[in-house]
Amino acid sequence: SQQGEEDPQALSIQEGENATMNCSYKTSINNLQWYRQNSGRGLVHLILIRSNEREKHSGRLRVTLDTSKKSSSLLITASRAADTASYFCATDALGADGLTFGKGTHLIIQP
């Protein structure tokens, strides 16, 4: 069963705008990770945030984690056409093996 649920399912914005995607999950976690997938190809790891962290930055990416609400957000600032992809959150849940992925948010950046 899916652990993470991304919201929205799809998002289309103009180049230069910021894109925000949310992820909710159900069980306690060790960490939460965000991945990007271009056109049904392999996944690219973007950022990992541990359960004791609240916010993390990597370049134009900002991830927040609220363990009390079991939710995370991924913010991409100053979006570019090359950011067009599907974005997945994945949880490393306590007592589980293997990452559990949500169904993803499909992001389209219009030039």
Place this chain on the structure above:
Amino acid sequence: EAGVTQSPTHLIKTRGQQVTLRCSPISGHTSVYWYQQALGLGLQFLLWYDEGEERNRGNFPPRFSGRQFPNYSSELNVNALELEDSALYLCASSFAREGQETQYFGPGTRLLVL
């Protein structure tokens, strides 16, 4: 440094046949994970191998199996293929000591079952 590689990139099989997919992890990684990404179902965890042993499997029938070789490469075997096995199969590798923290994914094998 080479990333995770998978072969073949694309495959077309017919129902009832058997298929073997291959994965080579990043050098130094001992853990290999297999995932299925079927249309509408998202990414589903299939199998985890570490140090040559199966450590865990997801909610898939026994006709999905695999193995890990001494060089840490891995094979995924699917017997008695069904139409719903059509999917992108992704392999990922990591250091065992990091657990599932950061998995590095290959480009995937796209399987179509007719």
